[in-house]
Amino acid sequence: MKLKPYPKYMPSGLEWLGDLPAHWKIVPLKHVLVDMESGTSVNAIDVPASSGEFGVLKTSCVYGGEFIAAENKAVVPEEFDRVSCPLRRGTLIVSRMNTPELVGAAGLVRRAEAGLFLPDRLWQVSFHDAEPAFAHYWTQTAAYRVQVEMACSGTSSSMQNLSQGQFRSFAFPRPSVAEQVAIAAYLDRETAKIDTLIAKQEKLIELLQEKRQAVISHAVMKGLDPMVPMKPSGVAWLGDVPEHWEVGPIKRFFSFLDGKRVPLSAEERGVRAGDYPYYGASGIIDSVDDYIFDEDLVLVSEDGANLLARSTPIAFVARGKYWVNNHAHVLKPVDEHLTYWSERIEAENLVPFVSGSAQPKLTIQALANILIAVPPSANERQEIEAYILSESAKIGTLIAKAQQAIALQKEHRTALISAAVTGKIDVRGMVDQESYEEKAA
Incomplete structure (x- = not known):
């Protein structure tokens, strides 16, 4: 049903408010x-x-x-x-x-x-x-x-x-209290409908992101050939892996760049703090041990409090320039086609590898020795990367459409609230008259 304006308006005298219904104050x-x-x-x-x-x-x-x-x-x-x-x-x-x-x-x-x-x-x-x-x-x-x-x-x-x-x-x-109640009741009902639509799109995005992660996990743990012979990896979370793949510690396939971090002075941090995204234990730059990288990296939180509380990501793939403090390990794939094995590390539950109780830490030794499975052939790694990129692009298109739908629904919600509360539309006949007058009494 198309909503109509009120029959008569008067100037509010305020440029940012515009005209109001004539009987409003x-x-x-x-x-x-x-x-x-x-x-x-x-x-x-x-x-x-x-x-x-x-x-x-x-x-x-x-x-x-x-x-x-x-x-x-x-x-x-x-x-x-x-x-x-x-x-x-x-x-x-x-x-x-x-x-x-x-x-x-x-x-x-x-x-x-x-x-x-x-x-x-x-x-x-x-x-x-x-x-x-x-x-x-x-x-x-x-x-x-x-x-x-x-x-x-x-x-x-x-x-x-x-x-x-x-x-x-x-x-x-200020319309009458009864009319205020009617407007609020109408907006309660209509915004609930919009919120339901938004929630459905948000759930869809969540499922698509899970699907993307599942595509990556399957590709980097099982490969692309469903007929390839498999072998036990000897690692519970890996299960069976392609027979020809290498099972080895992370340190065999990734370089640890922790030692290449260069400390910045307090003055440098103050000047440059806002230039790039920040990754660290506290979420703010407050330590003398702050550094900057400008390569594609895997950042892994070393701080046990964050690992156990999940207040920051345990691991994520950083592309571009990031500030990094001494509470994060920095890993770089030795082969550019191992990028999506980086994302597998990102998805892995690293908490079991944490040691210590009073101040739990994920040591560089524990992280470096976590086992992963990798195809020895650069061509196979490249094929897996190309497949993931293709599937991710398809999923990304669907996510973008859902995000656009959410943005439009939010715009509609904001516009509807503004129109009703400032009297640009008349919703008095859109709710039960006796019900809202009883509530207002």
Whole structure:
């Protein structure tokens, strides 16, 4: 059904908002606010609170525009008496301090879990004469973001602040509460449909990526000839391999370039830190042992904490220039056609090869002696590489189409929310009248 505009409009007086339905009002946000609360920063560990524990929300709980209760940290028992501002249902959680893209990000609390509290960098906003879900959708519009950007101008380029006074002064389009509820109900229904379509495409991409990895794994472990004689590799995870292939340690087929890393001074790191992607244990350049490579390499995390927590990739193939610190091993194939054996290392579960308990490490000796199977002929290696490239291209085309579909659905979602919340379309007849008026009462 094609959605129609309202029968009559009036100028809002704001260039970035345009015309509004004639019966709507535009008011400062403070006119529909009951309270804006913030919590306390307390010591916590970076794991979610369990049942019976207190948790303090992370600012990431609203990064995606939706409130995610699981984004919290367990408060240490010694700090239980310092927590404040418990989470309440029907409120809007707003990030008051963040990067330019994320300051002002907001999420609606549809269900308040007991034991969760706010830190000082988040607000909990409650309303009167406004439907919280409508206000939440409003925070996802360009009309809201432009006000955030104007309010935060002049602050740090990397970390910006939004004051309560600025937030309260934002221009808020206000139809009746019953109409706000109707708009929110319509958007709940329609965005759920869009989100389902997006989820299906995301699942398709996941399956295609798994298929690509399966193509690579089979090709570099079994070869391309299904009739070739096989032999036991003697390695559990390899199983049977082509009879003529060589089974040997990684160090036979890859060079270890750890010793070629050249330390950079603190001054050099500060100047060049943003030039290239970074790979290391912490995710930031904060060590004197930072280096740069400009070759196609396999980067393997040496840091046991990352291996066991999976907070960063264990291994990945780096093409181009990367910063690398001393928490990563650097491998380079001795034969250019062994690139996809590199990806097999990337997919392998390396945790069993970690040693140590207090500070677990993947030593260079352990990594170098992991067994792999490789065809001795350069021609066969090249044939396998060509096959993988061909199959990957086909899969890549399907992934690109799915990604394009997701982008279009997200654009449609954003446009629909903006059109409904700013009165460019009339959705009042699209939901059950009695139902939403009862909810608004």
